[in-house]
Amino acid sequence: xxxxxxxxxxxxxxxxxxxxxxxxxxxxxxxxxxxxxxxxxxxxxxxxxxxxxxxxxxxxxxxxxxxxxxxxxxxxxxxxxxxxxxxxxxxxxxxxxxxxxxxxxxxxxxxxxxxxxxxxxxxxxxxxxxxxxxxxxxxxxxxxxxxxxxx
Amino acid sequence: xxxxxxxxxxxxxxxxxxxxxxxxxxxxxxxxxxxxxxxxxxxxxxxxxxxxxxxxxxxxxxxxxxxxxxxxxxxxxxxxxxxxxxxxxxxxxxxxxxxxxxxxxxxxxxxxxxxxxxxxxxxxxxxxxxxxxxxxxxxxxxxxxxxxxxxxxxxxxxxxxxxxxxxxxxxxxxxxxxxxxxxxxxxxxxxxxxxxxxxxxxxxxxxxxxxxxxxxxxxxxxxxxxxxxxxxxxxxxxxxxxxxxxxxxxxxxxxxxxxxxxxxxxxxxxxxxxxxxxxxxxxxxxxxxxxxxxxxxxxxxxxxxxxxxxxxxxxxxxxxxxxxxxxxxxxxxxxxxxxxxxxxxxxxxxxxxxxxxxxxxxxxxxxxxxxxxxxxxxxxxxxxxxxxxxxxxxxxxxxxxxxxxxxxxxxxxxxxxxxxxxxxxxxxxxxxxxxxxxxxxxxxxxxxxxxxxxxxxxxxxxxxxxxxxxxxxxxxxxxxxxxxxxxxxxxxxxxxxxxxxxxxxxxxxxxxxxxxxxxxxxxxxxxxxxxxxxxxxxxxxxxxxxxxxxxxxxxxxxxxxxxxxxxxxxxxxxxxxxxxxxxxxxxxxxxxxxxxxxxxxxxxxxxxxxxxxxxxxxxxxxxxxxxxxxxxxxxxxxxxxxxxxxxxxxx
Numbered sequence: 001x002x003x004x005x006x007x008x009x010x011x012x013x014x015x016x017x018x019x020x021x022x023x024x025x026x027x028x029x030x031x032x033x034x035x036x037x038x039x040x041x042x043x044x045x046x047x048x049x050x051x052x053x054x055x056x057x058x059x060x061x062x063x064x065x066x067x068x069x070x071x072x073x074x075x076x077x078x079x080x081x082x083x084x085x086x087x088x089x090x091x092x093x094x095x096x097x098x099x100x101x102x103x104x105x106x107x108x109x110x111x112x113x114x115x116x117x118x119x120x121x122x123x124x125x126x127x128x129x130x131x132x133x134x135x136x137x138x139x140x141x142x143x144x145x146x147x148x149x150x151x
Numbered sequence: 152x153x154x155x156x157x158x159x160x161x162x163x164x165x166x167x168x169x170x171x172x173x174x175x176x177x178x179x180x181x182x183x184x185x186x187x188x189x190x191x192x193x194x195x196x197x198x199x200x201x202x203x204x205x206x207x208x209x210x211x212x213x214x215x216x217x218x219x220x221x222x223x224x225x226x227x228x229x230x231x232x233x234x235x236x237x238x239x240x241x242x243x244x245x246x247x248x249x250x251x252x253x254x255x256x257x258x259x260x261x262x263x264x265x266x267x268x269x270x271x272x273x274x275x276x277x278x279x280x281x282x283x284x285x286x287x288x289x290x291x292x293x294x295x296x297x298x299x300x301x302x303x304x305x306x307x308x309x310x311x312x313x314x315x316x317x318x319x320x321x322x323x324x325x326x327x328x329x330x331x332x333x334x335x336x337x338x339x340x341x342x343x344x345x346x347x348x349x350x351x352x353x354x355x356x357x358x359x360x361x362x363x364x365x366x367x368x369x370x371x372x373x374x375x376x377x378x379x380x381x382x383x384x385x386x387x388x389x390x391x392x393x394x395x396x397x398x399x400x401x402x403x404x405x406x407x408x409x410x411x412x413x414x415x416x417x418x419x420x421x422x423x424x425x426x427x428x429x430x431x432x433x434x435x436x437x438x439x440x441x442x443x444x445x446x447x448x449x450x451x452x453x454x455x456x457x458x459x460x461x462x463x464x465x466x467x468x469x470x471x472x473x474x475x476x477x478x479x480x481x482x483x484x485x486x487x488x489x490x491x492x493x494x495x496x497x498x499x500x501x502x503x504x505x506x507x508x509x510x511x512x513x514x515x516x517x518x519x520x521x522x523x524x525x526x527x528x529x530x531x532x533x534x535x536x537x538x539x540x541x542x543x544x545x546x547x548x549x550x551x552x553x554x555x556x557x558x559x560x561x562x563x564x565x566x567x568x569x570x571x572x573x574x575x576x577x578x579x580x581x582x583x584x585x586x587x588x589x590x591x592x593x594x595x596x597x598x599x600x601x602x603x604x605x606x607x608x609x610x611x612x613x614x615x616x617x618x619x620x621x622x623x624x625x626x627x628x629x630x631x632x633x634x635x636x637x638x639x640x641x642x643x644x645x646x647x648x649x650x651x652x653x654x655x656x657x658x659x660x661x662x663x664x665x666x667x668x669x670x671x672x673x674x675x676x677x678x679x680x681x682x683x684x685x686x687x688x689x690x691x692x693x694x695x696x697x698x699x700x701x702x703x704x705x706x707x708x709x710x711x712x713x714x715x716x717x718x719x720x721x722x723x724x725x726x727x728x729x730x731x732x733x734x735x736x737x738x739x740x741x742x743x744x745x746x747x748x749x750x751x752x753x754x755x756x757x758x759x760x761x762x763x764x765x766x767x768x769x770x771x772x773x774x775x776x777x778x779x780x781x782x783x784x785x786x787x788x789x790x791x792x793x794x795x796x797x798x799x800x801x802x
Contacts, residue, residue, distance in 0.1 A: 052740045054729045057722065057801050064606035065613045065800040071605060103733020110738065128608040135607060137777065138600040140623040141646055145596040146589075149475045151451075151650070 032071050037079035039120045041113070046121030049114050055122075058102070063125030070127050083119045084112055234365040235264035235396040238332075240405045241372045242276050243269065247303050247330065249294065249676050251279040251287035255307020257334030257343065260396030262305070276303060279676065280706055282699030284311045286669040288318030288329065288386075289697070292660070293633055293673025295327040296469045297653040299443035301379045302673065306333040308343035309351065312388075316352050317663055322386045323355040323507060325660025326440075328379035329386040332372070335361070336393040348390045354510060357385035365395050365403045377411040382442060382504035382553045415557030416502060416550050418564075423548070424491060424500050425564035429573055431489035433482070433580070434459040438472040439495030439503075439554075444652040446470065446555030450493060453558060454478045456565050458577035460584045464495065465649035466641075468657025473650040478581065480588030492547075493554040500548040502557050599645035611798040612773045617688065617714055618642035620777045624784045629683040633674035634667040635659055638690050638723065639716045640802055653677070664721075665696025668713065672700045675709035675792070684787045687713045691748060691755065692721040702762040704792040712787045713794040714780070715755045717769070718801045720747040725801075759794035768796030 050056060063069040069077065076086040087105040105115070132138055238261055242250065250265055252258070266273045281287035287304040294302035306312050312333050322329045337344050345351070349359035358378040360371040368391055375387040416424075428434045436459045438450050450472055454461050460482030463472035472479055492501035550557075606613040619642070626648070635658045636643050649655050656674060659666040671687035678685050694715070704711050720743070729742035743749070759766035765786055767779040779795045786793040 054725065054739050054742050057726050057729060060606060060609070060613075060800045060802075061611060062606060062609040062800075064609050065615070066802045068605055103730050103739050104736060105733065105739070106736040108738075109732075109736060109740075128606060129604040130607060132600065132604060135604065135619075137620045137623050138603065140626075141600055141619065142593075142596060144623070144626055144648075145593050149473070149477055149650070151473065151476075 030075070031073045034070075034073055034123065034126070035078045039116075039123050040080065041116030041118070041120030043117070043120040043124050045114075046117035046119065049110075049118050050121050053105075053110065053118070054103075055118065062128060063122060064128060069122055070125050077119070077122065080116050080119050084115045087115055230397065230399050232400045233260060233264060233396065234368070234398050234400050234403065235261040236268045237365065237369055237400050237403060237405050238372060238391070238396065239264040239268045239276075241369050241408075242303060244405065244408055245373065245376050247276045247301065247376075248680075249279050249290075250276045250303040250305055250332075251281045251290045251673075252305035252307075253281045253283060253287065255305075255311055255334060256339060257308045257311075257336040257393055258305050258332070258391065258396065259334075260393060261332070261334065261391065264396075279703065281703055283697055284314035285318045285665065286672070286697045286700045286703070288315045288322065288331065289666055289669035290673035290676065290700070290703075291329040291331075292318060292322040292325065292327050292666075293656060293670030294677045295322070295329050295384075295673070296325070296656045296670070297631060297633070297674045297677040299328075299446075299470060299652070301328040301330040301376060302676065303330040303332060306331060308334060308336060308340075309345050309348055310343055312348055312351050317665070318669075319352050319386050319388075320355045321660035321663050321666060323357070323660070324509070325658075326382075326384050326507060327386070327660070328384040330372075330376055330379055331356070331386055331388040333388060333390045334393060334396070335390050349388050352388065355386075356388050357383070357507065359388040359390070361390040361392075362395070363392075365398065365400060366406075368395050369403070369406055373406065373408055380442070381411045381413055382556075383507045384442060385507055413553050413556040415554075415560055416552045418560055420548070420550060421557065421560035421564045422568075424561050425568050427489045427499055428453075428457040428459060428491060428561075429565060429568050431487075433484055433487050434489040434491070435461065435482070435487040436472075437462045437490060437492045437495050437497050439464050439493060440468055441470045441494060441555045441652075442553070443470065443555065446558065447472065447652045449555070449558035449562060451476060453562055453565065455581070456562065456569070456577075458580040458584070459491075460588065463649075465654060466644035468655065470652045474654075475592070475648040475650050477585035477588060480584070480591050483580075483583040483587040493558075496547070498547055500550065502550045502552055502554040504553045505551055595645065603642065603646070606800065608773055609800065610773060611718075611771045611800050612776055613800050614640040614716060614802060615642050616773055616776060617716070617780075617797060617799070618646055620780050621686065621714070622647050624780055625684065625686065628784075628788070629681070630654070631656065631674050631678055631683055631685045632688070633671035633685050633711075634687045634689055636688060638802070639688050653683075664693045667693045669697050669700045671711055671713070672704050672709060675704060675711040676707070678710050679708075679790070683710065684784070685709070685711045687711055689713045689715050691715060691717045691719060691753065694755065695748075695753070698758060698762070701759055701764050701792070701794065705763040708790045709792050710787040710790055711792040712783045713759075713792070714783070715768070715794065715796045716799050717753075717755060717796055718799050719749055719752055720801070722746075722801045755794060755796040759796075764792050764794050766794040766796065768794075769798050770796065771798040 058067045059069055060066045076082050087110065088107065252262070254262065262278065265276060265278045279290065281290065284304070284306050291302040291304045304315065306315050315331070319329070319331065333348055335344055335348055347361070349356065349361060353359060358375060360375065362368040362371045368389070371389045375389045379385065379387045434457055436450065436454050438461055441447055441450065447470055454472070455478065459478065461472045461476070461479050463474055463479050465471040465474045487498070490498040492503070494503050495501065603615040603619050605615070607616055618640070629651070631651070631653045632643055632647070632655045636655070637658060643655060653674070656670065667687060667689050671685055675685040725742060725746035728746050729739045732739045732742050754769060756766040756768040767782060770776055770779055776797065783793040783795050
């Protein structure tokens with residue numbers, strides 16, 4: 001029943017981690033538009049690395065769900081340098097008490113080249129969201145919200 | 152106590168012979184078999200080939216008998232009025248609808264009575280076939296949350312109690328009434344019995360008994376029921392010796408049942424609270440989890456009488472204030488001058504039931520019984536907030552009592568103190584709250600749908616899309632979301648209207664896995680006779696603990712739609728392990744080991760078909776989702792459970 005125990009601990013622990021990490025941490029600026037800086041990595045390699053290193057776990061397979069990139073681009077993703085600095089700073093400064101709930105990525109586990117490949121893949125993400133008027137289900141939900149309450 | 156004639160050697164000899172006979176019978180039956188519609192691939196969208204083997208279909212006579220309309224023939228019997236008939240009558244009188252179990256010889260007497268006693272037999276209660284005791288108890292857990300009253304689970308000896316232990320633990324932490332009966336057979340297999348069988352789960356059951364006589368057994372079942380429904384609610388257990396089940400009842404009678412007297416607050420306290428609510432310019436009622444639908448009804452009446460806007464925990468769990476009621480919301484002003492908390496915190500007054508002692512609060516040298524936690528009852532959490540603005544008016548009146556039982560006295564006092572002037576002010580305030588809450592609701596929905604658009608056409612399918620596509624299909628039905636939605640994004644909280652006491656049944660209780668599907672079967676048992684459908688958004692890791700409940704859903708024709716949130720992992724654990732890999736600087740690329748369900752992927756549509764359930768999928772193209780959900784909803788509306796395997800984004 002190990003997973004049960006871990007999940008239970010996780011449920012309790014996860015919000016605490018997130019809350020504690022929020023203290024005194026400057027929130028990076030976020031931009032609805034994707035960065036336009038040069039990309040030198042290989043997005044095909046990056047796709048495999050994005051999967052194998054579990055980036056999809058929080059950011060979704062397409063960067064649109066969970067802690068989404070699309071429409072919410074952090075300044076840490078403004079260019080390759082920022083991205084790598086973000087990964088390394090977190091690993092080297094305080095590995096036991098990381099500053100966010102994202103894992104640390106020291107160079108011995110993810111090289112600069114691999115990081116650039118992942119960055120290249122992240123930069124391929126774009127919105128798959130149709131306009132609201134083209135989504136019947138969401139329109140029905142909006143319409144229903146105005147209906148009077150029926151006990 | 153009369154000892155029944157029982158010789159373990161003879162009995163084993165009988166069993167051996169029976170097994171041989173059964174094997175021969177089975178060999179004869181495997182020819183010319185028919186498989187269920189789903190197993191042949193015709194019931195769902197899956198086109199699997201017909202599977203060989205399986206049991207023959209029941210005869211029309213068997214179906215008629217299973218429906219409970221035919222009394223078994225009265226032949227010459229050694230025992231004409233067994234004790235277990237009276238036990239069954241006690242359950243019937245208590246209004247217990249279902250008894251779930253997988254078979255065990257230690258309760259064979261009671262099982263025989265359940266399926267044969269009375270007219271019609273096997274009704275109220277109806278025997279529900281479970282494939283595991285953990286499933287049986289979690290079914291009762293789900294049922295208890297949906298209806299606010301106990302369902303029964305039968306457990307077989309020490310082994311059944313231990314199989315059930317995890318589910319009992321969850322129901323205990325979830326303060327859910329569950330009635331457990333365990334068979335005890337001292338003369339058969341030594342490893343299956345114990346002098347104090349209930350001791351194995353005592354620290355997380357509210358009450359237990361091991362009666363010595365039939366009369367005491369009947370009283371114990373009634374008391375166990377009462378203890379289960381008396382706050383703090385929880386699972387209770389009666390151990391029934393097999394001799395008590397089998398012996399002639401002689402002059403024993405079913406005792407008259409007296410429902411428990413659940414006390415609320417004192418009348419003077421009710422008077423003060425009524426005055427506080429009526430004197431306030433902008434009162435608020437924060438509603439947590441009440442016990443029964445009647446409590447919810449009374450809370451609505453109170454809010455309407457005093458014109459108070461309310462908060463609800465209906466998006467966290469069952470038995471709270473209707474989310475779309477015109478008074479539910481922040482109201483026209485968030486400066487509240489009197490906030491009453493019902494089973495949650497309130498700035499001026501709160502009424503909360505005592506809690507159950509947790510294992511962490513116990514004396515380690517004397518674990519003792521589960522039960523009421525010392526000094527409990529004034530807890531401040533519980534979901535809904537009391538709202539801002541009330542704290543300056545004075546310290547909270549924290550009352551330890553059952554809020555639901557307190558409401559009639561408060562209602563009576565409010566009605567007594569209401570004046571014409573106050574009625575007019577309340578009418579005006581109610582109108583302003585109604586307008587403001589409606590506006591807030593529409594704004595919240597607009598924000599929510601905008602957020603849910605993100606990843607709408609992504610493959611694998613976004614969890615937001617599952618909940619978004621489902622809601623229009625069920626919003627005009629009587630529905631119950633039985634599965635915890637926390638791991639699936641909790642999108643129902645923002646998109647759906649939780650207006651019934653059973654709209655959303657909330658979390659597992661103790662965070663244990665293996666809960667969603669069996670709890671949904673329990674909720675579907677409650678739904679079946681009430682024209683309701685049950686939605687189970689099922690996480691894949693959770694289903695693999697107790698997939699056999701899919702068969703139970705098919706066998707009993709339960710209106711349960713299961714939509715897999717199949718992210719092919721215990722995803723929460725995957726993230727934790729990756730995080731730990733990162734913290735230690737050793738790379739995250741092995742974090743999937745032991746946390747993911749790949750190589751091979753599990754095909755849940757095939758799994759469902761194997762249990763005879765109609766199914767769809769696996770679906771990873773979001774454009775195929777809506778049609779599949781529609782097929783599923785139509786199926787469950789006809790009483791046929793359905794499973795749709797959706798390959799999803801992680802969260």
